Amino acid sequence: MILEMTVNEKPVRIETHESRRLLDILREDLLLTGTKEGCGVGECGACTVILDDVAVNSCLVPAAQLQGTRVETVEGLEQNGTLSRLQTAFLEKGAIQCGFCTPGMLMSAEALLRRNPHPTEAEIRLALAGNLCRCTGYVPIIEAVLSVANPSVC
Numbered sequence: 001m002i003l004e005m006t007v008n009e010k011p012v013r014i015e016t017h018e019s020r021r022l023l024d025i026l027r028e029d030l031l032l033t034g035t036k037e038g039c040g041v042g043e044c045g046a047c048t049v050i051l052d053d054v055a056v057n058s059c060l061v062p063a064a065q066l067q068g069t070r071v072e073t074v075e076g077l078e079q080n081g082t083l084s085r086l087q088t089a090f091l092e093k094g095a096i097q098c099g100f101c102t103p104g105m106l107m108s109a110e111a112l113l114r115r116n117p118h119p120t121e122a123e124i125r126l127a128l129a130g131n132l133c134r135c136t137g138y139v140p141i142i143e144a145v146l147s148v149a150n151p152s153v154c
């Protein structure tokens, strides 16, 4: 199939197979390697990207579902070389250890903050429930998202 979609606001047109995973298209075809593969079966969240404003596991999305869609990856968060508020908050709160889960965490949190700019801690925990961190860095990650959601409190 000829797949046409937008990735990080840039039009993309590639020939691919309908069953090819979005994760592989991003990493292998478009060389956007910020998106990580952990489990490959939808259980770890390392591969999370935003697809038409919804956080999804890119390891579970086949090319057949991507025609005309808008995909955003962690590479699209910075603007003109400047990290986003959320990325900066992760750095400031020490929310990154090995960093493997970080792109997925950022994209899940970004999707949450867009639909709900001021989530509660419980809402943040729920939104990040599908993202696993092997370094058990959950507390600073939650604090980082909270600091963006409620800057006067943190």
Ligand code: FES
Residues within 6 Å of the ligand: 036, 037, 038, 039, 040, 041, 042, 043, 044, 045, 046, 047, 048, 057, 058, 059, 060
């Ligand atoms: S690699 Fe996609 S959810 Fe784990």
Ligand code: FES
Residues within 6 Å of the ligand: 095, 096, 097, 098, 099, 100, 101, 102, 132, 133, 134, 135, 136, 137
């Ligand atoms: S920082 Fe290492 S897996 Fe989360």
